[in-house]
Amino acid sequence: MKTIRILLATLALPCVVSAQNVTVHVPRHFLTPPSDEARETFNAGQRLYDEDNFTEAERKFREVVQRFPRHPMADRADYYLIRTLTQLGKRSEALSRVNAFARTYPRSRWVTDVEEMKIRLTNQVPPAAERVLLQVPPPPPAPRPIAATPAPPRPFVIRQRRNGGAVDPEITLQQEMMRAMFRSDADRAIVIATERLKSNIADPVVMSTLNMVATSASAQALPMLLEIAKNSPNAKARKDAIFWMSQSRLDKDAVVDSLLSLSLSNGDDSDSINFALSQVRTEKAVGALATIARDKNKPEPMRENALFWIGQSGMPNRLAMLEDIYKNSMDSSQIRNQVLFALSRTREPQAATILGTVASSDPDIDVRRQAAFWLGHMRIPEATQTLENLLRKK
Amino acid sequence: MHQCEEFRERITEHIIDREDLAATPEFHHELLLCSACSEFYAESREMIDALSTVDLSISERQWDGIEHRLRMRIVNEAGPRRHHKATRTLRWIPIFAAAAMLVLTIGLYRLATPLVNTQRVAVPAPQTVYVDHGVPLDPVTVDFLEESELLLRNVMKIRPTDVDDLADAKQVAGGQLVDIAQRKEAAADVPPVVDAIETYETILRDLRNLDERSAAEDIADIQSRIRKNGLIANMKAFQPSVTTVTPVSFDFR
Numbered sequence: 178m179k180t181i182r183i184l185l186a187t188l189a190l191p192c193v194v195s196a197q198n199v200t201v202h203v204p205r206h207f208l209t210p211p212s213d214e215a216r217e218t219f220n221a222g223q224r225l226y227d228e229d230n231f232t233e234a235e236r237k238f239r240e241v242v243q244r245f246p247r248h249p250m251a252d253r254a255d256y257y258l259i260r261t262l263t264q265l266g267k268r269s270e271a272l273s274r275v276n277a278f279a280r281t282y283p284r285s286r287w288v289t290d291v292e293e294m295k296i297r298l299t300n301q302v303p304p305a306a307e308r309v310l311l312q313v314p315p316p317p318p319a320p321r322p323i324a325a326t327p328a329p330p331r332p333f334v335i336r337q338r339r340n341g342g343a344v345d346p347e348i349t350l351q352q353e354m355m356r357a358m359f360r361s362d363a364d365r366a367i368v369i370a371t372e373r374l375k376s377n378i379a380d381p382v383v384m385s386t387l388n389m390v391a392t393s394a395s396a397q398a399l400p401m402l403l404e405i406a407k408n409s410p411n412a413k414a415r416k417d418a419i420f421w422m423s424q425s426r427l428d429k430d431a432v433v434d435s436l437l438s439l440s441l442s443n444g445d446d447s448d449s450i451n452f453a454l455s456q457v458r459t460e461k462a463v464g465a466l467a468t469i470a471r472d473k474n475k476p477e478p479m480r481e482n483a484l485f486w487i488g489q490s491g492m493p494n495r496l497a498m499l500e501d502i503y504k505n506s507m508d509s510s511q512i513r514n515q516v517l518f519a520l521s522r523t524r525e526p527q528a529a530t531i532l533g534t535v536a537s538s539d540p541d542i543d544v545r546r547q548a549a550f551w552l553g554h555m556r557i558p559e560a561t562q563t564l565e566n567l568l569r570k571k
Numbered sequence: 572m573h574q575c576e577e578f579r580e581r582i583t584e585h586i587i588d589r590e591d592l593a594a595t596p597e598f599h600h601e602l603l604l605c606s607a608c609s610e611f612y613a614e615s616r617e618m619i620d621a622l623s624t625v626d627l628s629i630s631e632r633q634w635d636g637i638e639h640r641l642r643m644r645i646v647n648e649a650g651p652r653r654h655h656k657a658t659r660t661l662r663w664i665p666i667f668a669a670a671a672m673l674v675l676t677i678g679l680y681r682l683a684t685p686l687v688n689t690q691r692v693a694v695p696a697p698q699t700v701y702v703d704h705g706v707p708l709d710p711v712t713v714d715f716l717e718e719s720e721l722l723l724r725n726v727m728k729i730r731p732t733d734v735d736d737l738a739d740a741k742q743v744a745g746g747q748l749v750d751i752a753q754r755k756e757a758a759a760d761v762p763p764v765v766d767a768i769e770t771y772e773t774i775l776r777d778l779r780n781l782d783e784r785s786a787a788e789d790i791a792d793i794q795s796r797i798r799k800n801g802l803i804a805n806m807k808a809f810q811p812s813v814t815t816v817t818p819v820s821f822d823f824r
Contacts, residue, residue, distance in 0.1 A: 213788070220792055227770055227800050249785055253777070260773070286780040349748050356752070385749045388756045413711055420709040420757065449710045456707070482702070489707065514699045522703070547699065550816065 215245035219254050226261060235261045252278075252285035259294055272298055289350050296353040302361050306354040310369050310382070348381055355386045363393035367401060379411040391421035399427050403435050407442070416449040423453035433462045440469060440479075447479035455486035463492045470502055470512075481515040488519030496520065496527050503535070510541045517544070521551035526559035533563035537570065578608055586615045614801050704811045708764065712757045713810055715750060716764075719771055720806035722747065723797050726778065731787040744778035751775065767805040774802070 222237030238261055241254035255278060262271035275298065278291045296303065303309075358366040367390065370383045387405070390398050402425070405418035419439065422432055433454065440450045451469065454462045469475060470483040484502065487495055499516050506512040517535060520528040529552060536548035549567065552560045578601055585592055592598040592612060602609045708716075722743050729736050751772050758764040774793060781789050797803065 216788060216792070220795075223773075223792075223796060224799070226773075227796070249782065253780070256776075257773075286782065287776075290776055290780070348745075352749055352752070381746075381749050385753050388753045413714070416709070417711045417753070420711060452707075452709055456709075485702065485704065489704070511699065515701070518701045518703075547816065 215241050215248040215250055215254075218244075219250050219257075222254070222257060222261075226257065231261050231264045235265060246281075252282040252287045255282070256287045256290055256294075259291065263294070263298065268298060289347065293350055293353040296350075296357050300357060300360060302357045303354060306358060307365075307369065310351060310354060310358065311372060351382045352385050355382055356389055359386060359389035359393055363389075363395040364397065367393070367395055367397045371401065374405075378409055379414055384411075384414050384417065387417050387421045388424070391425045394426045399425055399431065399435065403439075406439055406446070412445070415443075415446050419446055419449040419453050420456070423456040429457055429459045430461055433457055433459065433465050436462075437465050437468070440465075444476065444479065447476070448482050451479070451482045451486050454483075455490050458490070458492075460492060460494075463487055463490045463495065463498065466490070467498050467502065471505065477509075477511060480512060484512070484515045484519045485522070488523050496523065496525060496531065500531050503531075507540075510544050513539065513541070513544050514547045517548050517551050521555050524555055524557055526557065529555055529557060529560040529563045532560070533567060536563075536567055575605060575608055578605070579611055582608075582612060583615075586612065589616075610799060611801070614799075699816050701814045701816065702811055703814065706761045706764065706809050708761060708809060709757050712754050712764075715747070715754045716806045716810055718743075719747065719768075720803055720810075723771075723774075723803045723806060726774075726790075727794055727797060727803070729790055729794075731790050734783075737781070737783070737786065737790075741779055741781060744775040748772070748775050748779060761809070763805075764809050767802065767809070770800050771802060771806070 218237050219241050222234045222241065225231075225234035225237060235258065238254045238258035241248065242251055242258055245251055255274060259271050259274050259278075262268075262274070272295070275291055275295045278285070279288055282288070355366060355370070358369065366386075370380075370386070370390065373380045373383050387402065390401055399422065402418045402422045406415050406422065409415045409418065419436070422435060425432055436450050436454055436457075440447065443450070447469075451466060454466050454469075466483045466487045470480045470487065472480065484499065487498055487502075492498075499520055503513055503516040506516070513535075517532060520531055532548045532552045532555075536545050536552065539545045539548065549564065552564050582592055582598060585595075585598070592602065602612055704713075722740065725736070725743075726740055729740060731737070751768060755765050755768050755772075758768065774797060777789070777793055781793075
């Protein structure tokens with residue numbers, strides 16, 4: 178049947194052409210789809226880029242840009258070429274491509290990405306950055322805004338996307354400006370960030386630069402992070418502020434004190450507080466975790482989480498600390514079990530010895546079983562030996 | 572005949588055990604036959620190697636989790652397949668075999684077990700829940716990985732005609748791009764996570780700038796790239812695993 182249809186179509190086609198002498202719209206399925214060499218080359222470039230083979234990736238992206246300058250993917254290939262050149266340390270060529278991008282592809286969707294790249298490469302605050310950043314930030318994101326805001330003049334302006342999508346790419350651009358601002362004048366950047374937070378407590382530009390606040394060494398950094406951690410209605414913002422407090426360059430003891438005070442008032446973010454304490458990496462911080470783990474007034478999940486991070490802290494006294502908590506938790510098999518788990522995760526020979534003792538002496542048979550279970554999961558020779566010794570005793 | 576799904580299922584455990592499959596003639600032959608499986612092997616091995624070079628103290632259960640996720644990846648990538656009639660019949664053979672083994676085991680157990688002293692107690696055993704943070708990542712980065720995994724799963728299912736889904740994916744991609752630099756810095760102590768996030772960033776940019784006119788080709792390319800980089804598996808691998816241990820209770824009276 179298919180053969181007959183093809184034959185009929187083949188016979189009919191010349192008749193249509195001769196009768197009407199017009200352009201013939203050949204059905205698509207009669208033709209094999211043309212191969213898109215530009216796309217294939219671009220995809221090959223992306224594959225190489227993903228494999229960290231930047232030299233070959235550069236060749237492919239350059240080929241697309243040079244051989245197919247009018248192809249719809251040329252701007253995308255150029256963006257990837259810029260990224261690849263940056264990876265290869267060819268900064269000056271990357272910058273010259275960045276500077277030519279808007280002229281070469283005036284209608285490109287990749288202009289914002291390239292502008293972000295420019296700020297990252299030059300580490301310079303654009304002249305209009307402060308004005309742009311001090312503009313009233315957009316309100317919390319609505320599900321899908323439909324009204325387009327008028328387009329002010331370039332450069333570094335808030336523009337709406339032509340594609341009608343709700344994503345405002347300028348936020349990432351503003352974020353890049355804010356980062357550059359932090360690098361050049363952290364105190365001024367904190368003032369701008371504080372201003373923006375007054376308009377929108379969950380301002381995405383500020384929330385995405387908390388790392389810059391933390392590492393800025395500004396005296397205002399810790400108070401600002403603490404303020405967000407204490408009072409932001411946005412859980413993600415609070416958790417992030419708590420984490421970045423731990424990465425602050427300021428006095429570690431002050432950070433631990435602030436985190437401990439938070440743990441007293443804020444039970445919702447306990448996981449974040451425990452993790453942050455573990456990342457401060459001081460004896461005082463691990464001591465604070467032990468205080469949380471021992472506190473019988475605190476919820477068990479919070480205490481259990483603290484136990485885990487004591488084990489992961491890398492402090493020399495962590496095993497002794499865990500053993501002590503075990504001995505003082507005879508009223509809670511749950512906590513004792515979590516101590517065993519935390520001990521096993523350290524994979525220390527001494528931890529195997531402690532687990533062996535628990536496996537033979539804990540008053541609760543289930544705790545003894547858990548000790549044996551975690552010994553079996555330690556995968557160190559000492560744990561195997563301890564298990565063997567336990568079996569011999571029987 | 573080479574079956575990607577079956578082959579990947581077979582090699583997963585060997586990859587996790589860091590065996591050199593190329594040295595095993597059986598596997599080597601199939602790896603030469605199928606470039607996709609060869610890539611899968613290389614990427615998975617790289618991931619495992621990368622993890623082993625960083626002392627992240629990945630737990631036993633985390634490895635089990637990775638193994639499980641690799642399996643899930645195989646299943647996800649395989650998608651719906653047409654089964655040959657013969658294959659369908661063959662599929663039942665292991666089930667019948669397993670059932671037969673079960674019957675045999677129960678029978679032998681009954682014969683071999685003394686009827687006194689050891690009995691299973693029906694009392695529910697206490698459960699203990701353990702949360703293992705295989706890698707030291709802050710809770711917001713963990714959430715970010717979870718959101719990323721979800722977005723990637725959605726993107727893998729998008730068809731170019733799903734205008735709303737496409738718009739949603741673009742919106743989420745834009746939102747994630749805002750946070751990505753901070754997340755990379757937060758994960759700085761875990762290089763494999765940074766690597767995964769870096770690749771993910773370019774996927775997000777491709778998504779955000781996706782042109783509706785060439786959506787069909789672009790989406791197919793993005794999906795292929797997600798698959799080839801094993802991004803869904805990567806995003807899952809670094810999330811904490813939760814294990815519930817229920818000790819089996821016996822009454823040794």
